[in-house]
Amino acid sequence: MAGESVPEGPDLKEMGEEELWELINDNRHRLSLGVRPCIVIPYLRQARVLTEMDEDEILSSHNLTNRSMRTSHMMDLLRTQGRNGAVALLESLMIHYPTLYTQVTGRKPSSEPSRFSGLLFKCLLLPNEFKFPYVLFAEIQQIMEHEEKSRCLQLEYERVHRHLSSLQREVTQLKDEKCDLYVRYTAAIEEKSAVSMRLHDLNLQVGSQRQLKQLTLDCNMYQQKSTVIQNQMRELQTERDQVRLFQDTNAVPPFLVRSRAKALRIIGRIVTIAFQGETLLNQIAVVGGNKTGVFVHEVTEGSAAHTVGITQGAQIVEVRYKQDEKALKMVLEDSTLEEALWALGQVTGPCHLSLRPRPDDYEALLQQLQESEMSSGDSFYVRVNVTIPAGPKGTLTVSCNDILHVTNTRPADTQDSWYVSKVHPCQLLALHSGLVPNYYRISCLKTLYILSQLDETSPPRSCLTLMPYTPVTPHFPPICRPVLLLPSILGRILDKKVAAWQGFELCEPGKRNSLHTFDIFFNASIKDGRFLTQHQRGIHCVLPLGLDCVRRLHRAEIFPIIIFVGQSARSARKLRSKLHRLNWSEEHLLECSRSEETLLDKLPCLYHRVAPDSWCDQTSLLTRLRTVIWEEQRKIVWVEPDLW
Incomplete structure (x- = not known):
C-alpha cells in the first residue's frame, strides 16, 4: 500500500460555530502543547481575528509564564470572535501544523483555494507552497455562487409560475361553484319563506288549541277548589253543631281538650x-x-x-x-x-x-359565683379547627382538634375572648385554663390562621377550614367500639386479618358481592342487634362499610373507631399481590384513597390518620392498627350536632 488513507471528516464550511468550537475544545490539551503562538499569530492577524493589542497581550503578558498558557489564552481570545475565530485557527493549523490539523479535523491539509474560508485578502506571509492568486479565486468562487443562486431562482420562478397557474384554475372553479351556491341560496330563501308562512299558520292553530286546553285546566282547577271549599264548609258546620250541642249539655268541646296539652309545656309564669x-x-x-x-x-x-x-x-x-x-x-x-x-x-x-x-x-x-365554683352561667364544649399560638393577656395555646370547655363567654376586662379549659382526651378533666379569641374575633382572622397552617410541614386536612370552632358533645361508648378501616378497598383486604385477632369479630350478616351494598348490610346489622350484642360481649366489631354509614351509626348511638390509612404510590406497591388477588390494581387503591380522603372532613367526629410511610409491610401495618385501636378506645368521642 502506498500509504494510509486518512478518513475524511466533516466539511468545515458546513459546520456551525458551536460545532467548530466543540471540535477545538475536545483537542484543547493537544493544541496547547503542540502550537506555538508566535507562528500562527501572523496568519490570524491577516484574518483580522486578532488585533495588535491581542498579540502583545499573548506574547508579552507576565501572567502567561509558558507556551501552553499563551496558546490557551490565544484560543480564549479567538472564542470571542465566534465562528471566524475558529475557522481562522483551523486554517492556520492547516498551513503551519498539517499533522496536527489532520488529528483535530480528520481531514488532509490542502492548498486548494476552495478549502479556505475567504477570510484573507492578502497572503504575503504564507509559505511558498501555499501562495496563489487568492483574490482571483475568491472572485471566481463568488461568480459561481451567483450562478448557482441564479439557477435556484430560475427553478423557483418556474415552480411559482406553475403554482400560480394551478391557483388560477382553482379560482375559476371556485367562481363557478360560487355561482351555483348563489342559485341554490336563492332557491333556499324562497323555500324558507314558504316554510315560515306555513309555520305561522300552524302556530296560530297551536295557540288556539293551547288556549282551549288552558281554559279547560282552569275550569277543572276551579271545580276542585269549589269542592274543597264546600267540604270545609260542611266540616265547619258539623263542628259548629257539635259546639252547640256541648254548650247545651255544659260539656267541654273536644278541640279545647286537645289544646290543653300544649299549655302543660309552659314551665313557670312568663x-x-x-x-x-x-x-x-x-x-x-x-x-x-x-x-x-x-x-x-x-x-x-x-x-x-x-x-x-x-x-x-x-x-x-x-x-x-x-x-x-x-x-x-x-x-x-x-x-x-x-x-x-x-x-x-x-x-x-x-x-x-x-x-x-x-x-x-x-x-x-x-x-356559686361568689364561691368561685363557676365564673358565669355558660358551659359548652367546642372543637378547635385552627392552631392558636400563645399571646398577651394569658391567651391559651391550643392546637387543631383540641377540645375546649367554654365556661365564660364574657370574662372581665375583655369583650373579644372566652375563658376556656382544655379537656383531657380520655376524661372530662380540665388540663389548662386561659383565654382564647371568641368566635367573631377568630373568624375575622381565620385567613391568617389558615395561611399559618399551610406553612407547617404536614397540617391535618381538618385544620384547613373556615369554621374556627365546632360545637361538640361528649359521648362515652361501651367497652369495645366498632372499627371502620379506610380506604374501603384496603379495608376489604385487612378486615379478615383484624377480625382474626382475639377480641375482634367481622360483622358480616351475609355474603356480599360488591362494595356498594352498604345500606343493606347496615340495616340488617342494626335490625338484628349485632352491634349491641358484640358490645355486651366485649368484642370489637370490624365493619366492612364506607363513610356514608357513620352518621346513621351515630343516630343509633354507635360510635366506630375510624382509621384512615394514607396511601402513596410507594405504599400501594407494598400491597400489589393482595390487590391482584382481589382483582384490583394499585391505581384502584390510590383513586379510592383520594376520593374518600376528600369526604373525611365532612365527618361529624374525629378520625385517626396513619401515615403511608409509617409501615413497611402488611405485618407492621396490622401492628400499627392494633396500637391505634387501643389508643382510640380509651378516648372520649366528641360528636358534632346532627343537622341532617
Whole structure:
C-alpha cells in the first residue's frame, strides 16, 4: 500500500460555530502543547481575528509564564470572535501544523483555494507552497455562487409560475361553484319563506288549541277548589253543631281538650313587659349563661325598666324590638351571656321583654359565683379547627382538634375572648385554663390562621377550614367500639386479618358481592342487634362499610373507631399481590384513597390518620392498627350536632 488513507471528516464550511468550537475544545490539551503562538499569530492577524493589542497581550503578558498558557489564552481570545475565530485557527493549523490539523479535523491539509474560508485578502506571509492568486479565486468562487443562486431562482420562478397557474384554475372553479351556491341560496330563501308562512299558520292553530286546553285546566282547577271549599264548609258546620250541642249539655268541646296539652309545656309564669328600652344595657345588668339562663342582676333606679317593675332575679326568656326598618326577636333561654348582651345591646327604643320569676335559681347562681365554683352561667364544649399560638393577656395555646370547655363567654376586662379549659382526651378533666379569641374575633382572622397552617410541614386536612370552632358533645361508648378501616378497598383486604385477632369479630350478616351494598348490610346489622350484642360481649366489631354509614351509626348511638390509612404510590406497591388477588390494581387503591380522603372532613367526629410511610409491610401495618385501636378506645368521642 502506498500509504494510509486518512478518513475524511466533516466539511468545515458546513459546520456551525458551536460545532467548530466543540471540535477545538475536545483537542484543547493537544493544541496547547503542540502550537506555538508566535507562528500562527501572523496568519490570524491577516484574518483580522486578532488585533495588535491581542498579540502583545499573548506574547508579552507576565501572567502567561509558558507556551501552553499563551496558546490557551490565544484560543480564549479567538472564542470571542465566534465562528471566524475558529475557522481562522483551523486554517492556520492547516498551513503551519498539517499533522496536527489532520488529528483535530480528520481531514488532509490542502492548498486548494476552495478549502479556505475567504477570510484573507492578502497572503504575503504564507509559505511558498501555499501562495496563489487568492483574490482571483475568491472572485471566481463568488461568480459561481451567483450562478448557482441564479439557477435556484430560475427553478423557483418556474415552480411559482406553475403554482400560480394551478391557483388560477382553482379560482375559476371556485367562481363557478360560487355561482351555483348563489342559485341554490336563492332557491333556499324562497323555500324558507314558504316554510315560515306555513309555520305561522300552524302556530296560530297551536295557540288556539293551547288556549282551549288552558281554559279547560282552569275550569277543572276551579271545580276542585269549589269542592274543597264546600267540604270545609260542611266540616265547619258539623263542628259548629257539635259546639252547640256541648254548650247545651255544659260539656267541654273536644278541640279545647286537645289544646290543653300544649299549655302543660309552659314551665313557670312568663310576663311580657313593654317599655321604653332606650339604651337597655344602661338600665339593667344581667348574669348567667346558656347553662343557668340569663337573669336580671341590677336595675338602674329611676330608669324606664325600674318604673315598669322589672326586678332583680327575673329570667329573661325573650326580647323583641322593632324600630323603623330594624327588628329583633331572640329567645334567650339557652343563649350564652355573650349572645344575650349582644341582643340586649341592640335595643335602643321601645321593646318587649318576656320575664320568668326564678328567685331560687338566681340565688343559687349568685352563691356559686361568689364561691368561685363557676365564673358565669355558660358551659359548652367546642372543637378547635385552627392552631392558636400563645399571646398577651394569658391567651391559651391550643392546637387543631383540641377540645375546649367554654365556661365564660364574657370574662372581665375583655369583650373579644372566652375563658376556656382544655379537656383531657380520655376524661372530662380540665388540663389548662386561659383565654382564647371568641368566635367573631377568630373568624375575622381565620385567613391568617389558615395561611399559618399551610406553612407547617404536614397540617391535618381538618385544620384547613373556615369554621374556627365546632360545637361538640361528649359521648362515652361501651367497652369495645366498632372499627371502620379506610380506604374501603384496603379495608376489604385487612378486615379478615383484624377480625382474626382475639377480641375482634367481622360483622358480616351475609355474603356480599360488591362494595356498594352498604345500606343493606347496615340495616340488617342494626335490625338484628349485632352491634349491641358484640358490645355486651366485649368484642370489637370490624365493619366492612364506607363513610356514608357513620352518621346513621351515630343516630343509633354507635360510635366506630375510624382509621384512615394514607396511601402513596410507594405504599400501594407494598400491597400489589393482595390487590391482584382481589382483582384490583394499585391505581384502584390510590383513586379510592383520594376520593374518600376528600369526604373525611365532612365527618361529624374525629378520625385517626396513619401515615403511608409509617409501615413497611402488611405485618407492621396490622401492628400499627392494633396500637391505634387501643389508643382510640380509651378516648372520649366528641360528636358534632346532627343537622341532617
